[in-house]
Amino acid sequence: QVQLVESGGGLVQAGGSLRLSCAASGRTFSSYAMGWFRQAPGKERELVAAISTGGSIYYVDSVKGRFTISRDNAKNTLYLQMNSLKPEDTAVYYCAAPGPPYSSSWYQPNSYRYWGQGTQVTVSS
Numbered sequence: 001q002v003q004l005v006e007s008g009g010g011l012v013q014a015g016g017s018l019r020l021s022c023a024a025s026g027r028t029f030s031s032y033a034m035g036w037f038r039q040a041p042g043k044e045r046e047l048v049a050a051i052s053t054g055g056s057i058y059y060v061d062s063v064k065g066r067f068t069i070s071r072d073n074a075k076n077t078l079y080l081q082m083n084s085l086k087p088e089d090t091a092v093y094y095c096a097a098p099g100p101p102y103s104s105s106w107y108q109p110n111s112y113r114y115w116g117q118g119t120q121v122t123v124s125s
Contacts, residue, residue: 004022018121067080092120
């Protein structure tokens with residue numbers, strides 16, 4: 001069973017930085033793409049960043065140049081480095097992993113089936 005546990009959220013001022021981590025277990029971490037989603041109050045969950053098994057990376061336009069996704073396959077851990085944070089980045093951030101039927105590409109939101117519990121990121125102005 002896939003388990004995902006996020007950490008690293010918190011309260012930060014605009015312009016600050018945070019690094020989120022996601023510890024994964026339950027299957028071979030290096031064999032699957034991984035992603036970070038976020039959901040702000042009153043908004044739909046959106047795919048923020050994703051990384052393939054080969055290291056290809058997707059970012060939503062609003063975070064390009066500010067966020068960096070990475071993975072450490074030896075530690076079964078996914079990261080999201082968030083710099084130059086803005087109040088509009090405030091949301092619950094979720095780590096996610098693809099699941100069956102694996103009919104969509106790794107950069108498509110509907111390919112993700114497993115979720116962590118989420119970690120709150122709040123950016124004050």
